[in-house]
Every structure is written in C-alpha cells, then in structure tokens.
Amino acid sequence: MTHLIINGTPVDVPEGTMVLRAAEKAGFTIPTLCDHPDLTPYGGCRLCLVEVKGARAMAASCALPVSEGMEVTTESEALFKSRREILEFLLFAYHDSGYENGQKDETQFMHWVRHFGLDATKTQSSEPRYKVDSDPNPVVWVDLNKCILCNRCVRACEEVQGRFVWGLTKRGFDSEVSPGANTDMLTARCESCGACVAYCPTGALDNKPSIGAGKPDKLVTTTCAYCGVGCQFDLNVKDGKIIRVTSNPNAPVNGMHLCVKGRYGYDYVHHAERLTKPMVRKYLLDGEPRTTNRSSSEWVETDWETTLNITARKLRESRDNFGPDSVGILTSAKCTNEENYLMNKLARQVIGTNNIDHCARL
Numbered sequence: 001m002t003h004l005i006i007n008g009t010p011v012d013v014p015e016g017t018m019v020l021r022a023a024e025k026a027g028f029t030i031p032t033l034c035d036h037p038d039l040t041p042y043g044g045c046r047l048c049l050v051e052v053k054g055a056r057a058m059a060a061s062c063a064l065p066v067s068e069g070m071e072v073t074t075e076s077e078a079l080f081k082s083r084r085e086i087l088e089f090l091l092f093a094y095h096d097s098g099y100e101n102g103q104k105d106e107t108q109f110m111h112w113v114r115h116f117g118l119d120a121t122k123t124q125s126s127e128p129r130y131k132v133d134s135d136p137n138p139v140v141w142v143d144l145n146k147c148i149l150c151n152r153c154v155r156a157c158e159e160v161q162g163r164f165v166w167g168l169t170k171r172g173f174d175s176e177v178s179p180g181a182n183t184d185m186l187t188a189r190c191e192s193c194g195a196c197v198a199y200c201p202t203g204a205l206d207n208k209p210s211i212g213a214g215k216p217d218k219l220v221t222t223t224c225a226y227c228g229v230g231c232q233f234d235l236n237v238k239d240g241k242i243i244r245v246t247s248n249p250n251a252p253v254n255g256m257h258l259c260v261k262g263r264y265g266y267d268y269v270h271h272a273e274r275l276t277k278p279m280v281r282k283y284l285l286d287g288e289p290r291t292t293n294r295s296s297s298e299w300v301e302t303d304w305e306t307t308l309n310i311t312a313r314k315l316r317e318s319r320d321n322f323g324p325d326s327v328g329i330l331t332s333a334k335c336t337n338e339e340n341y342l343m344n345k346l347a348r349q350v351i352g353t354n355n356i357d358h359c360a361r362l
C-alpha cells in the first residue's frame with residue numbers, strides 16, 4: 001500500500017493508484033471530463049488539476065500515480081481559477097444549436113460549466129463549425145460542435161467494444177474526432193453499439209432516435225429481453241413510452257456496455273404490429289387440413305387454451321406420423337431454469353427426441 005495525505009486526510013491505496021481515485025476513496029470530488037473509471041487514463045482536459053506539495057506545477061490527478069508520503073490539495077483559489085479558465089477555453093470552441101437532446105439531466109460538461117459560474121449561452125462560440133447530425137449512422141447522432149476532444153469515444157470504442165472506429169485527426173484548433181480515415185461510421189466498421197455515445201460527456205455523440213423526444217419522466221432499471229447475458233440498463237420513459245435507453249454504471253453483468261439490440265432495439269415494445277394475443281391459422285382453428293387458400297390461411301386471434309390444444313395436437317401428429325426426431329424444440333434464455341427444465345422433460349421424455357437447444361448455451 002502507498003500512504004499519502006489528501007487535503008490533510010491520510011489515505012492508503014494500492015501502489016499505482018491514480019491520485020484522482022485515491023481522492024475519491026477519501027471522499028473528495030475532483031472535477032473531471034476526459035477521465036472515466038472504465039477507460040485508461042488520458043490526462044487531456046486538465047480539469048482534474050491538483051496541487052502536490054513540492055511540485056513545480058499543478059498536475060492532472062487522473063494520470064498521476066500516488067507516491068509514498070505525497071501531500072495533495074484538491075481545492076484552492078488557484079485551482080478554482082485554472083479549472084474555470086479551462087472550461088471557458090473549451091466553451092469558446094463549443095456551440096449548442098438548441099435542439100432538444102432527450103437526456104434526463106444536463107451533460108457532465110454543462111454540470112461543471114454551471115458549477116464554476118459560467119454562462120454557456122454567453123461564452124460559447126456564436127457560430128457552428130460543423131454540420132449538426134453529420135454522420136449517416138441510423139442510431140448515433142454526431143454533432144462535433146459540442147465536441148471538447150476528450151477522447152473518451154476513441155477509448156470506449158477501442159477498449160470497451162474493440163472496434164477502433166474513432167480517431168483524432170488534424171492539428172491544433174482544427175483537431176477533430178473522426179471515424180476511420182475521415183469517412184463515415186458504418187464505413188469505418190461501426191457496429192452501432194452506442195458505447196461512444198454512453199461515454200461522451202457533452203452530447204456531441206448522442207442517440208439519434210431520441211433527439212427531439214423530450215425529457216423522460218422517469219428511469220426504469222430493467223434487464224434486456226434479447227439474450228442470455230442479462231445486461232441491465234435504464235429505460236427512459238415519457239408518457240408511458242420508452243424514448244431512450246441509457247447505460248446504468250451499476251449493472252453487475254455489463255456495466256456501461258450494451259450491444260445495438262439492447263441500446264436501440266426497443267421500438268418493438270410499442271410497435272403497432274406487436275403480437276399481444278395468441279393467434280393461429282384459420283384452417284387449424286376450423287380443424288381442416290393445411291391449405292394454400294388465402295382466406296383459410298389467415299391468422300386469427302384466439303385464447304391460450306385453444307392455442308395450446310392445437311399445438312399439442314400438431315406435435316403429437318408429427319411424432320406419430322414422422323417419428324420423434326421430426327420435432328425440435330428451441331427454448332429461451334429468458335425463461336427460468338425451472339421452465340427450461342420442464343421443456344427438456346417435454347422434449348426427451350414426452351416427445352422422445354434430443355432435438356432441444358437453448359440460446360444461452362448454458
């Protein structure tokens with residue numbers, strides 16, 4: 001362990017811990033923008049500056065490893081002034097075009113702007129430098145006018161998703177994040193997972209389907225319905241409808257990460273064509289043989305009792321006429337263990353086939 005003192009408080013942390021994490025452990029909040037605990041330290045924005053006794057200059061605490069006996073100060077007049085100037089500097093190249101981004105809370109960047117007493121509307125650039133919604137990706141909204149070059153999208157795409165879509169291009173004031181070799185996201189092999197959106201602290205990258213959707217009334221933490229991984233996330237609900245999915249950093253299985261289905265595939269919930277009642281082909285309901293006649297093949301609504309009876313009859317017919325292996329059963333990772341156990345019994349003992357599979361591969 002390494003022993004250090006932060007704001008007069010003794011702290012013990014494992015060797016190699018960054019000062020920022022040690023300060024968090026001791027209960028001190030240091031403003032950050034480019035840092036995220038899931039990503040490798042970057043040290044780019046300098047908002048997390050601290051004073052270290054004996055050091056010649058302030059240091060970025062997110063990229064500064066602790067050392068034995070170190071004495072750190074996280075709040076002072078000089079630090080406040082430096083951080084405020086950094087935010088002011090970032091605002092000079094920032095432009096908000098005024099659209100409703102559908103986020104519940106202000107962005108991390110706007111939080112610190114307000115915290116340091118700055119008025120974004122007065123300090124921000126008066127003109128956009130880039131086209132708003134500049135990328136044709138169907139789900140990721142790109143507005144580089146709000147980009148502060150924190151590099152979190154670049155690291156998230158590399159380190160969380162392993163796709164290497166984003167990179168930093170050009171130099172100086174013209175620097176910008178760009179997909180691939182200055183192409184568009186999908187050409188740069190983006191999988192539309194939205195990890196870059198989840199880690200962006202300014203809304204420069206955002207969820208395209210949620211732009212203009214208004215603010216959610218509430219967040220509902222739930223488990224993804226698609227596969228057996230069991231990712232958790234927050235449904236952003238407005239007027240009883242899902243308008244956005246956001247990462248929940250406390251999700252035990254997936255943390256901030258989601259795939260394209262979990263983050264963007266929620267429109268089926270309210271889809272007008274979603275099946276909410278059991279349906280069968282009309283000829284089955286009438287007890288007639290299979291037909292190509294269009295009117296007899298139509299789907300008609302019925303009750304569960306009728307549907308299950310028809311299913312049982314057809315399974316029995318297949319087994320008796322063509323043998324047990326003419327039947328295959330696919331179960332779901334979203335069923336309980338007990339339900340899957342029962343389906344296993346149905347396949348092997350009632351029908352007599354080993355043709356049973358399960359999407360979780362457990």
Ligand code: SF4
Nearest residue numbers: 157190191193194196
């Ligand atoms: S959506 Fe996912 S794959 Fe595409 S650029 Fe963002 S992080 Fe990379």
Ligand code: SF4
Nearest residue numbers: 147148150151153200
């Ligand atoms: S797009 Fe967002 S995450 Fe990427 S560098 Fe800009 S501000 Fe940071």
Ligand code: FES
Nearest residue numbers: 043045046048062
């Ligand atoms: S948060 Fe430390 S330099 Fe950006």
